[in-house]
Amino acid sequence: MWHYRETGSGRPLILLHGLGMSHTAWNAVIPYLCSTRRVIAFDIAGFGSTPALRGTPPTPAHLVDGLEQSIHELGLEVAPDLVGNSLGGYLALEAATRNIARTVVAISPAGLWREHPPRHVKSVIGSLRFMARHFPAASRAAMHLSLLRELMLAVPLSVGSRRMTVSEAVGTLDDLAAATAVEETFEATRAPFSWRGISVPVTVAFGDRDWILPKRSRSREGLPPHTQWVEKRGWGHVPMWVDPVGVSELILEGTSQRVAPSLWARVSSIS
Numbered sequence: 430m431w432h433y434r435e436t437g438s439g440r441p442l443i444l445l446h447g448l449g450m451s452h453t454a455w456n457a458v459i460p461y462l463c464s465t466r467r468v469i470a471f472d473i474a475g476f477g478s479t480p481a482l483r484g485t486p487p488t489p490a491h492l493v494d495g496l497e498q499s500i501h502e503l504g505l506e507v508a509p510d511l512v513g514n515s516l517g518g519y520l521a522l523e524a525a526t527r528n529i530a531r532t533v534v535a536i537s538p539a540g541l542w543r544e545h546p547p548r549h550v551k552s553v554i555g556s557l558r559f560m561a562r563h564f565p566a567a568s569r570a571a572m573h574l575s576l577l578r579e580l581m582l583a584v585p586l587s588v589g590s591r592r593m594t595v596s597e598a599v600g601t602l603d604d605l606a607a608a609t610a611v612e613e614t615f616e617a618t619r620a621p622f623s624w625r626g627i628s629v630p631v632t633v634a635f636g637d638r639d640w641i642l643p644k645r646s647r648s649r650e651g652l653p654p655h656t657q658w659v660e661k662r663g664w665g666h667v668p669m670w671v672d673p674v675g676v677s678e679l680i681l682e683g684t685s686q687r688v689a690p691s692l693w694a695r696v697s698s699i700s
Contacts, residue, residue: 431499432478433471437463440531441509442684443500444470445517447667448539448614449554449605451477454514456597458669461677466684469509471499473517475610487614489523489540489622496520497529507531510684514667515539515641516614518633519622526626534632534683536676537639537666540622542646550641551615553585554605561606572598587665588638589672597670624651632657632683636664657683 434452436459446454452470462468474495475481485491500509511530513521518538525533539546560568560581571577575591578598582590590598605611635647637660649658661668661675669676 430502431471431474431495433469433499434459435467435469437466437468439466440507440684441503441505442466442468442680443509443511444468445473445496445511445513445520446470446476447515447517447537449476449558449608449611450601450667451604451608453477453597453600453604454667454669457673458676458680461673462680465681466510469503471496473520475614476608477604481610481613486617487610488617488620489519491617492520492614493523493527493529496524497527500529510534512536512680512684513538514669516618519618522622522624522627522631525629525631526623528629530629532630532632532684532686533627534634534680536634536668536679537636537642537664538622538633539618539642540620541633541642541648542621543648543650544621545619546615547641547643547646553641554611554615557581557585557602558605558608558611561602565602565606568602569599572602583665584640586667587636587671589663589665590670593670621648624653627653628655630655630657630683630686632659632679632686634659634661634664634679636661636666636668638664639666641666 444455451472455470472479508531510532511521512534514536518535519540521533524530579591
């Protein structure tokens, strides 16, 4: 069972974070969701408080095996809506191919490249992780200054990261430093995503300031006709701290889409 934070009541809504992060990536957004939804924010295997997979490479398929098992153990009576950012977006889309989700909202999802992720991704994440692990005092001290927060986090997270609180920024670095499966998961999730078999409503959103996944890494090839594709002004790769209201509005709109009865029959059974 993956570690999770749960709050609110209503139709279940599952949140999945990005590479090197934890469920706390959603902390700024959850207050806008939990008044109408039962919000369940997971730590993906190898991140936060969830142990890494043992003896199994953390491919999207294997990670979604763990997600599916965790959803099953929650004992949900209806299929949840899935929302993911970056790696979490990839997993949410992968889950949709198995009819695990009622609807999906994927924010800056990984995996939409044609062949492999952009070459700079590994070095950007690796450099920040190196600083967080080997120079923790200096990295944390930098987070106390809004200008340095912006300089260090604008590319891996988003322009506007100076709006994060000091504790949020320090917590993000701590999550990255403590994660046990960053490199393994990055290597195991390089394969492009295939849109095969998705029959539920999907919303895909990218920011116009996403410098981790530029437009050449956002292929629409094979996109199902029932997919909404949105570009958000001012958003970077991880926009939850920068625009929590806008992110929550996107989520609530995307997960409010009606599911045709013929589709509901397939997604309402979680096993």
